[in-house]
Amino acid sequence: MFLAYVPLSMLWGTMAAAKGFTPLDALAMSFFVYAGASQFIAVDMWKEPLPIFLLILTAFIVNLRHFLMAASISRHITSVPKWLQPLLMYVLTDEAWAIAERKALDGPLSLGYYLGVAAPLWPIWFTCSAIGAVIGQSFGNVAALGDFGLAAMFITIIAGFWKGPRTGAVIGVSALVAALAHLYVPGRWYILLGGLAGVAVAALLHVEEEVTGPEDTMERGTP
Amino acid sequence: MSDVIHWQWLIPILGMGAATYATRLSGLLLMRGVVVKGRAKAALDALPPSVLMAVITPTVLMTGRAESLAAAITAVAAILRLPLLATMAIGIGSVWALKALGV
Numbered sequence: 396m397f398l399a400y401v402p403l404s405m406l407w408g409t410m411a412a413a414k415g416f417t418p419l420d421a422l423a424m425s426f427f428v429y430a431g432a433s434q435f436i437a438v439d440m441w442k443e444p445l446p447i448f449l450l451i452l453t454a455f456i457v458n459l460r461h462f463l464m465a466a467s468i469s470r471h472i473t474s475v476p477k478w479l480q481p482l483l484m485y486v487l488t489d490e491a492w493a494i495a496e497r498k499a500l501d502g503p504l505s506l507g508y509y510l511g512v513a514a515p516l517w518p519i520w521f522t523c524s525a526i527g528a529v530i531g532q533s534f535g536n537v538a539a540l541g542d543f544g545l546a547a548m549f550i551t552i553i554a555g556f557w558k559g560p561r562t563g564a565v566i567g568v569s570a571l572v573a574a575l576a577h578l579y580v581p582g583r584w585y586i587l588l589g590g591l592a593g594v595a596v597a598a599l600l601h602v603e604e605e606v607t608g609p610e611d612t613m614e615r616g617t618p
Numbered sequence: 619m620s621d622v623i624h625w626q627w628l629i630p631i632l633g634m635g636a637a638t639y640a641t642r643l644s645g646l647l648l649m650r651g652v653v654v655k656g657r658a659k660a661a662l663d664a665l666p667p668s669v670l671m672a673v674i675t676p677t678v679l680m681t682g683r684a685e686s687l688a689a690a691i692t693a694v695a696a697i698l699r700l701p702l703l704a705t706m707a708i709g710i711g712s713v714w715a716l717k718a719l720g721v
Contacts, residue, residue, distance in 0.1 A: 465645025547709025589672025
């Protein structure tokens with residue numbers, strides 16, 4: 396599990412190096428942003444003059460899912476002192492969340508368990524990002540792989556989110572709107588426009604499931 | 619020393635970091651005890667694949683036939699649940715091969 400972060404962050408580092416990131420630049424972004432998908436997207440958008448506002452807005456939108464994860468985890472860390480809880484959120488990644496949430500099915504999370512799972516991933520992520528950037532700098536030509544490498548990686552991640560035909564409708568509309576926006580809207584706005592169009596489809600297609608009982612598994616614990 | 623670190627890049631980097639932390643922190647602070655479900659949850663769940671699809675659209679659908687075909691091949695590999703790096707190697711390899719074949 397910890398090992399999954401090593402190739403991913405090194406890969407990100409090499410792609411960042413192709414866009415001119417030094418190892419310290421890469422370290423800084425992985426240290427401060429620490430969110431894989433949005434870092435890959437940012438590197439894809441990274442071109443002087445930097446679209447600073449769009450970079451920040453895109454990171455916010457892409458990471459909005461963490462809002463849900465933090466909301467969900469907050470129910471399981473009530474034993475942790477309140478002042479400490481905001482610090483724990485800094486290292487709440489998709490993977491850390493998934494593991495912690497599984498553990499939480501058996502009862503409240505202890506501070507030690509959460510930190511044991513979530514905290515080590517952060518130094519692994521930023522250290523290996525810097526190493527990746529060193530590698531990327533020494534082999535200049537991985538840049539040529541970068542373009543489609545990123546697409547291939549995102550296709551894999553999209554497949555991981557597949558939940559049936561509705562997901563197909565979501566990504567289909569996203570692609571259509573993104574293509575139109577890419578043709579007619581200058582800059583990188585097609586990412587947000589396509590992404591939000593897909594989300595709108597997901598909301599429209601949503602059908603309230605039949606209530607199967609007083610609480611489903613997602614809502615276990617104190618409401 | 620621009621070849622050690624780009625200081626001016628720290629502005630977008632710190633901005634992105636703050637935006638990311640804001641998503642994680644607000645979930646904790648605003649949502650204590652609130653359960654997100656139904657339509658709102660479906661929309662938020664769809665965010666990552668939808669945004670990622672939009673990101674790759676110009677590359678996989680608007681570059682050339684080789685890229686589009688390679689994307690389809692990559693998707694098959696991904697659906698077969700091959701490991702990430704293997705899937706990426708297949709994707710990159712098929713772009714090369716298709717271009718070499720003159721597609």
